[in-house]
Amino acid sequence: MPDKPTTIKEIAKMLKISVSTVSRALNDHSSIGLTTKMRVKKLAAELNYEPNQRAIQFLHGKSFVIGVILPELSESFFSTAISGIEDIAYKRNYTVLLAQSHDDAEREKLLVAKMKSQGVDGLLVSVAKTTSTYEHFELFRKLNIPIVFFDRIPPIKDIHYVSSNLETGTFEAVNFLLKKGHRTIGMINGPGTLVASHERKEGYIRAMTANRLKFDPSLIVTCDLSEDDTIKAMDALLNHRRKPSTVVTFNDYVALFAMRYVKSIGLTDIDFVSYANLPIINYMDHTPIASVEQFPYKQGKKAADILIDLINKPKNESGSEQAYFNIVVESELVLSKRK
Amino acid sequence: MPDKPTTIKEIAKMLKISVSTVSRALNDHSSIGLTTKMRVKKLAAELNYEPNQRAIQFLHGKSFVIGVILPELSESFFSTAISGIEDIAYKRNYTVLLAQSHDDAEREKLLVAKMKSQGVDGLLVSVAKTTSTYEHFELFRKLNIPIVFFDRIPPIKDIHYVSSNLETGTFEAVNFLLKKGHRTIGMINGPGTLVASHERKEGYIRAMTANRLKFDPSLIVTCDLSEDDTIKAMDALLNHRRKPSTVVTFNDYVALFAMRYVKSIGLTDIDFVSYANLPIINYMDHTPIASVEQFPYKQGKKAADILIDLINKPKNESGSEQAYFNIVVESELVLSKRK
DNA sequence: TAATTTCGCGCAAACGTTTGCACATCTTTT
DNA sequence: AAAAGATGTGCAAACGTTTGCGCGAAATTA
Known part of the structure; x- marks a missing residue:
């Protein structure tokens, strides 16, 4: 029996009242008597009445x-x-x-x-x-x-938006690394065209100046997020006259590429901090020591x-x-x- | 101007014809003259007419x-x-x-x-x-x-369903390992309650018998897919009187746990084959040599x-x-x- | 008791579209 | 010349629900 769903009309007919009364009763409209309301609701429940959403949407144009x-x-x-x-x-x-x-x-x-x-x-x-x-x-x-x-x-x-501000997280990250004793902090940033890259840089700078350290722009290198380019960037940092003891990477993938590379050339003493906190880091052999979470x-x-x-x-x-x-x-x- | 969307009615009025004619014209109904069709379609296009989906859905009850x-x-x-x-x-x-x-x-x-x-x-x-x-x-x-x-x-x-049959993939996997020269093949399977576990086992058995090798049930161990249990299972295999030279694991996570454990105790000579082919394996330090893909x-x-x-x-x-x-x-x- | 308010309910329109049916005009066949 | 068919178009109902308005009856006030 593919019984067609119950409609308000049927309820009205069975109760010998009008459809409008049924509708109002179901919607607890103030102008309907308590007794009728009860009768309607009871029957509706028995018949498993469910309002036809498509009719309602159509009516409201929503x-x-x-x-x-x-x-x-x-x-x-x-x-x-x-x-x-x-x-x-x-x-x-x-x-x-x-x-x-x-x-x-x-x-x-x-x-x-x-x-x-x-x-x-x-x-x-x-x-x-x-x-x-x-x-x-x-x-x-x-x-x-x-x-x-x-x-x-x-x-x-003139648009509405929700986004995350990486500046604060980056500030915290760099601050954390400084407290941990690091003094030379590298950063593998993303393309300059991204707002997100700017925010990371700003956070980095603010953390340095807040700690009365001078900011060395050459410690921030950019990459296009590919593995090859990440390796180049990491190389640049490793060959820097002040070799960083820790690196903040643009995201977990970049972190991964960089860590793999660092390990492949036999280094083990560099701490990484990354962004996103992806589940993959739970499965990696070497993980960042901290991550900036974007919720x-x-x-x-x-x-x-x-x-x-x-x-x-x-x-x-x-x-x-x-x-x-x-x-x-x-x-x-x-x-x-x-x- | 939040101009309300154009309706068929408006088109009808502007063209001084009935709504039904407009509707039929737009739907290329055979009983409408070519000229009227053209006129209607032209105006509809100019007004950016789009049928009101909610009205149509409501009408059709779909x-x-x-x-x-x-x-x-x-x-x-x-x-x-x-x-x-x-x-x-x-x-x-x-x-x-x-x-x-x-x-x-x-x-x-x-x-x-x-x-x-x-x-x-x-x-x-x-x-x-x-x-x-x-x-x-x-x-x-x-x-x-x-x-x-x-x-x-x-x-x-009495239900409709689509699922994958892991038996065939498993058969291929074991076959592949045998061709590669392995003779002792371990398997870390999932809980016996899962159909998927059964299929894996069947595939394993079929591959062995197809190659005229005898099937040793003790080389298949089950685990609940957690890391701890995976390690236990792996341990059991490693201590087996016939230590397997390769292991088929229930999925990539199990593979990961097992590989990490194996590596942590200094072993490096075990090949793994897994299921699912998740993106994470691209980021792991050690990966399965093959994977059963479920499409x-x-x-x-x-x-x-x-x-x-x-x-x-x-x-x-x-x-x-x-x-x-x-x-x-x-x-x-x-x-x-x-x- | 008459006038007024409150209460409870029904009528009917509206939302945009499709479609069975009827109707008018024109063309073809007998 | 009349009947039959083809062609093009319009009328109106239907889908299920909400809601402004009107109306009668009961309750309240003067």
């Missing part, structure tokens, strides 16, 4: 769906972030439409269009590495559908919360200027559990 | 949404599988509603209920480790909403395809018996790229 576009779920940062997004969405009765851009700008565009035609109420985006144009996002702005960016923020004005779960939660707030915001009050959420989740140093 | 419930996105198997699911869903114009059970049976139940109230057209499920009752799935059967299970299949009858992307695709077929299957022909899809994706041995 989908209660938020679209999420991110580069790669296999990257631990994102798979953790999505958990935060999910949790908030479910708590607030929204539903998550997920899609991966696989770091392909074209696909990202396609997905944005798809999300639009699907009629999402809002969008959560972490942009693809290759994305360089941003009109597909502007389209949403025209339609008044909110977008909140997270982690990978596009360089455009992806928290970032995901925060971004979803803002987006849903935005969606439900009392209409565009034409008087007040639009305010943009720029939330920064501070990063934090975490000591490695393994030794 | 959501074009498939729910996906899986244990953990941070497990690479699942994050890869979801890519396959996504790709098929998008290709076939469906949309993916994602949720993680985090291997919690209670949460899984909740999610199933949520999916139902959201009105998904079908469900893709990989069950949580702790799930032991299955009524929440039966509910969907009553409503005639198809479910396809993948990878983690519940032990109930999660392919599994995800296949499962999604079957589900959507099921959704669109011409009504439950009351005559013919319901057929259940039991698709098995054969596993395959993959040699390690790094040496």
Whole structure:
């Protein structure tokens, strides 16, 4: 028996009252008598009535769906972030439409269009590495559908975003190394084009000056995050006139490449500090002694919360200027559990 | 200008024709004159008309949404599988509603209920480790909403599922090791309760007998997949009267634990073969020489395809018996790229 | 008791789209 | 010349729910 789901009409007919009364009774409307309410609710429960979400969404012109576009779920940062997004969405009765851009700008565009035609109420985006144009996002702005960016923020004005500030975590990291007695601290940074690289550098500098040490720019080298380039960078540090006793690397992968290289040439006395705190470090033979944590779960939660707030915001009050959420989740140093 | 999206009505009014004509014109209905079709399509394009999906879904009583419930996105198997699911869903114009059970049976139940109230057209499920009752799935059967299970299949009858057969991959693996000259092959298997453990064992046995070698059951030890237990298992093998020269481990993590242990006690001459082929092995200092690949992307695709077929299957022909899809994706041995 | 308020409920419209049916016009066949 | 078919279009119902408005009856006030 593929019995069609119960509708409000049927309940109305059985109780010989109107559909509107049933609807109001179920929604605890004040203008319905207590007795009718009870009767309706009882019958509804017996019949396993569940409101037809599609009818409601259609009526309200809302989908209660938020679209999420991110580069790669296999990257631990994102798979953790999505958990935060999910949790908030479910708590607030929204539903998550997920899609991966696989770091392909074209696909990202396609997905944005798809999300639009699907009629999402809002969008959560972490942009693809290759994305360089941003009109597909502007389209949403025209339609008044909110977008909140997270982690990978596009360089455009007047957007909502949530991201982490690596400056603080880096400050803590360098501070920690100084307290541990290190005096020559190298850094393998990422490409200068990334905000994240800047923040790391700033944190480094602030920690040095806070400790009344002079900052040597040549101790910070950049790399493109590939293994080859990491090795070059590490080489540069090892051949520095002041050979560093410890190195802060851009992320866990860079750390890994660098550590492997260092070990391959027989060195063992260099401490590493890294970012992200990926699960892989639990399986590595040599691990960083500390990591700067970016709290992806928290970032995901925060971004979803803002987006849903935005969606439900009392209409565009034409008087007040639009305010943009720029939330920064501070990063934090975490000591490695393994030794 | 938050201009409300264009509707078919507006187009009709502007062209002074009826809405039904517009609708049919846009859908290339045969009974509409060529000229009207052109006029309609042209105007629709100019106005950036996009059909209101919610209205259509409501009308058809379909959501074009498939729910996906899986244990953990941070497990690479699942994050890869979801890519396959996504790709098929998008290709076939469906949309993916994602949720993680985090291997919690209670949460899984909740999610199933949520999916139902959201009105998904079908469900893709990989069950949580702790799930032991299955009524929440039966509910969907009553409503005639198809479910396809993948990878983690519940032990109930009359279900659709897609899973991998580790027997073949294991056969290949053992065969490969024998060809390589190994004669004593150990195996660290998983808990006997898992089908997957059985399949591994069967593959092992078949390879031995196919090579006219006698099978020594004591060379297969089980473990609960924890590091401690893995070490115990490895110890047992090392102390075996016929010390194995190579070991097949249940998965990459077990391989990792075992390799680390073996190395820590100064051994270096044991080859490992593992399953899953996770990205982490690219970052390990010592890696298995080969891995049994389970093709999660392919599994995800296949499962999604079957589900959507099921959704669109011409009504439950009351005559013919319901057929259940039991698709098995054969596993395959993959040699390690790094040496 | 009459006037007014409160309470409880029903009517009907609305959301955007598809589709069975009927109707009108034009073309073809007998 | 009349009947039949083809072609193109419009009418209206339907999907399930919410909600503004109106109306009668009961309760309150003057």
